[in-house]
Amino acid sequence: MSSPSSMNKTLFQAPHSAFDPTFWEKLYDLKLNVLKLDSSELPIRADAICSDGKYSQPVEFSSKSYDDTMGSGLATGTLVNVNTVEEFRDYDKKKALKRTFVRILTSMLTLSAAKDPSELKSFILLAFSDLKAYRFTYWLGVPAVIPDTAFTSTPIQMLRDSHFENGCSMSVELYRLLLKKLQLSRDTGISELQQVFALRAPASAWTGDQSESHSQMQHIQHADLLTFEEAWPMRHDPSVHLVVLDSTAEAGGFGWTLRNLLVMLAIHAPEEESAVQIIGLRGSVAKKLCSALSDVKGNLEAVSAQLLNLTDDEILSSDESVLSTFPISVSMVQPLVDQVCALCNVTTVSALTPEPSLGLQERFLEALDNTPEQLSALAVVGWETNERGKPGPRVADLSQALDSSYLMAQAVDLNLRLMKWRLWPSLDTERLANTRCLLLGAGTLGCAVARALLGWGVRDITLVDNGRVSYSNPARQCLFEFEDAEARSFKAVAAATRLRKIFPGVRSEGVVLNIPMPGHPLNLTPQTTAQDGEGSVSEDEVQYRRLDELIRSHDVCFALTDSREARWLPTVMCAAYGKLLINTALGFDTYLVMRHGQTQPPSEAQEDAPESRLGCYFCNDIVAASNSQKDRTLDQQCTVTRPGLSFIAAALAVELMVALAHPQKPTQNEYDGGSDDEKEEKEERKPASGAVTAAPEIPHQIRGSVAGFTQFTPHAPAFNCCTACSAPIVQTFLERGFDFVQQACQDSSVLEATSGITRLMEFVDVDDVGSDDDF
């Protein structure tokens, strides 16, 4: 061994974190959808520890770091993602680092780290995720204990200058051995490589028996740290080297791994001073081996292809490995060993070695929490420095790196997902996002409904309207601007375009279409050639077919048209196809929002049970819808309403749809928590007991008035002679289709005859039946 005067104090390069943006993207997703308010420890792993040139010891993280099926990687640790910036600031970091080191200490004492050296690099990653700003504040701690006596070593030599006594290059022999292991790993799928291992070159290698073949490889034994029994506990044995994959960029020092490795060796070292020979593997080949180590399946093939055909000269020229000898004795860590022995009631640490780690870690953690003086010899360092070179957290700001429309899509979802944390855990945002909404009418109501749907994260909105934007519209219709009126743009198209401007993630389409209406005769002159080859059809039939196709291809239909009779055909079609229709109508100071009862096609519905079905907009009528625009003055033709009304009614219509998308009653938990005010409010929302329908808390109709600021929610059954939703009408429509519709447009009394209402009225005194003038 070298004399003390030639010994140098060893410099250890502290680790630096290197994050792939996918790590934060995954954390964003986890925090929002899985962890929510949970800030308990989450196991993660570091992907690779390979120098990127900028930092000497990067600890790399990516989305794979969360994947526990990928093996241990090069280091395992915990992520603590706290909920507030204050929590981050006040977190007891000193204690957290010690607690993390306890995991390493346990592995050292039981020697499990000798089998799996990744355990020497347990880490803690403390983070605070500001989801709204897409900023992540984090601090990485990779703990190492400070020994009582600083580590020293002989001057560092380059491995490529070292030879076995027979003249063989140690570099070449070592890499040949590792490449053989690499090939074996590739062939078997089991990693034969380790980041720390023991190497023994037998006496013949050192005495240089020239009769041996050129290569020493067959004589070099490679094993984990436990296997060479004479090498453990470490004594000075010139035939044994410990090899560490060490990517330190600084030639004058060693990586962080060695620091804890030396502590482990010291803990188990005998009283008298011994020494250990360390080879730090560095250089481009070592780096590639490192990446093969971290991900057997992903990198092995690529790395093997690059490395397996290297010549000896190529190996030599790429090798930056170093060689040094470290004196080791238990006295270097004596206070720590004494405290551990006292705490565990043993005389030497070797008594702990054969025991499984069961209980050891818990005992240490308990001591740290309750009697910290018992482990006061744990002087732990390892918090990463920030950009200014001082210990402190770093910030990952992903908002700069991400596409702005992606950020917007994430932000739209964020507000909804946050509801799931406490307020509405069973909120089905996926279902809402995938609900295809058809808005019949792109006026005051249509614009407001579309905006409320956007807010709920609905991504698929089709607007149907045949009108153009006029100067009276932009002030009340929230998707239009002055320019739309100037250009006389089609309302449906302008509204769909504006939706995409507001949120590029929405799929919106505007369809210019006349909805066939009872009492408004159709023009049946053949004009267009039908696509299905049935010959010429009229423009009105083309539009009818388009409406039919739209209703079939959407999930929910909102009837938001000005006139009452434009709601008739959509009501029939939705009843026929089992689609949900939400109907909204405005009076001057009153509103009606209702859902139509037909939720399954009549063929599947129970016969003779009209009361089990909720009514439609036309169920209260004793005459069929007809041309309501005849004989009306201007103030009667336009929807002259109080301006606030459309927003109230549109919002209620959308909220009704959202409620219907969640038919299950909220669980008891969803009513718990929150402030007293919130609790009271939730109490009021609880459904009345004894309710009979599947979702009793969801109203059939919402009728309100802003004259007296009143609102009530009646339920009304379907009328079995209804001119829109009754079985005879739906059946006739399904059988005759356009032919029936055009007949009803020509003369709406055909509906009264078909539905059976004509016959019924012969027995009823009309004066006894109330009418509903407003709607």
Ligand SMILES: [Zn+2]
């Ligand atoms: Zn009806």
